[in-house]
Amino acid sequence: MSFNQGSSQPIQPLSIGNVVTAGLRLYGVHFKSYLKLAFIAYAWILVPVYGWARCGATLALISRLAYSELVEQPETPSEAGRFLRARLWQFLLMGLLMFLLIIGITIGVIILLFILALITGVILGIFIPGGAANDAFNPVVALVSFTLVLVYIGLIFSVFLLVQARFILVEVPLAIENSTDGASTIKRSWNLTRGNLWRIVAIIIITSLLTFPLQVPLSVLNIIIQISLQPLARVNSNYRLLAAIVNILLTLISIALVVPLWQTIKAVLYCDLRSRREGFGLKLRDRNI
């Protein structure tokens, strides 16, 4: 494998594009087995609580398998699956913590936006007394409001990117490292991604762009089916149900098609970040050989 070119050369950090290429290649080589795992994962979603843990663990399993390929110690899905099932509930704990974290951040952002609006309002009130009472168009108020909206958009967008990038790896250390649990794996993702925010954002954007061509055929098929079912649904409402089921099914298939790509890219990113942040792979040659 050229990721680790020859035994004497350490694992090198990868460029932004190569992280994506490597992820895509790993998915391509193991297409059938990873896709099967993705379908199994989404089937588990239907079972409450236990199924959700299984879903998280099965998706993380794809990352673990991809990682095992990268470090040239390939595992079979059943071997790796046994490791992950042993810490199944940690995946649920992680999911719960992430859910609370994101809700917390969202509330924080909303409060911040509210405070910003309040401050702007007070400032405007002091400098332009009677601005609100005056019905006439006030250019200063309009300009300030417009700026405020821009600040809002910038703020929301950057918080969104920050959360996406810094927590992108949460399930990977839990699936790979021995001494992690559902809480410490989140911290691990935060630490590993430090200083690499823009690289990760670029990787996320590139991967999203590349999932378009993979999903387009299914979306087109879905649209064709929906349109052709519409006249039938007007006559018989049962067809509306059929259309909804087909819609859900095709959407699930198209998500399952690209989710292994995200998981393999996360595995490559994990290797890359460990190599950058921890000198992973830097080792002098073994004398005994």
Added chain:
Amino acid sequence: MHIFNRVKFVTPESVELEFTLAGIGSRTFALLIDYHVLALIIALIFTIWLTVSYQIQTFGKQIFGEQADNWVVAIAFFILFAVYAGYFVFFETLWQGQTPGKRLAKIRVVRDDGRPVGLQQTTLRALLRPFDEISFIGALLIMFNRKEKRLGDFVAGTIVIQTSSIAVSEKQKLTLSESSNLACEKILETTNLSPMLPDDFAVIREYLVRRHIMSKQARAALAIELTQQVQSIIQLNNLPDGISPDTFLEGIYLAYQKTSIG
């Protein structure tokens, strides 16, 4: 299994050169950057056009009468296409197969036999670019054929290769602490470095270059680990007094440079 596709060239002197193909990730990244630059350029031209087009329109009315509006729109579209295609032709010809985006992504267009591209190749690639981008034909082609060629590459007889496989070492400079010279002298006095192989020094150099972007704990742990490995190779039981593993590795690296030069 090779993660990245490779390509071999044989020069007329039968020297074999091997390159890594760019890969869909780097090519998308380059395109992303290029389109942002292109958008800026087009925005600039559009601003200029707003003022110029009015004059063209009034002038055109005297010649073409009521048809003038169509002509102005036609000219605008022509300029737009010229800028869009011209951007890639201009940079790829001038910078030997690179555009600003490709430079950033560290990739380059070359001919199938490894020679630099000329005006002919870059023009063909640029003219076929719109067809490659309609319904992602180009992206799918790059993903699914071994030579990673899009339509434009097939017609022009070009491939896209990586200019550098090293992502970090170039940007980070090797800086050594002040105490490293002292450590180096002590090491040269007391130890024999001959069991160390060049590969080992390459690893130590890699550590010294990359340590600044590592996390603190990981860096300290890795320094101790590498130091122990060096110690077992050169059979040194104790580190010289007052030298940390980090400085010890710096000293080893300096000592190696001195012995290999002297």
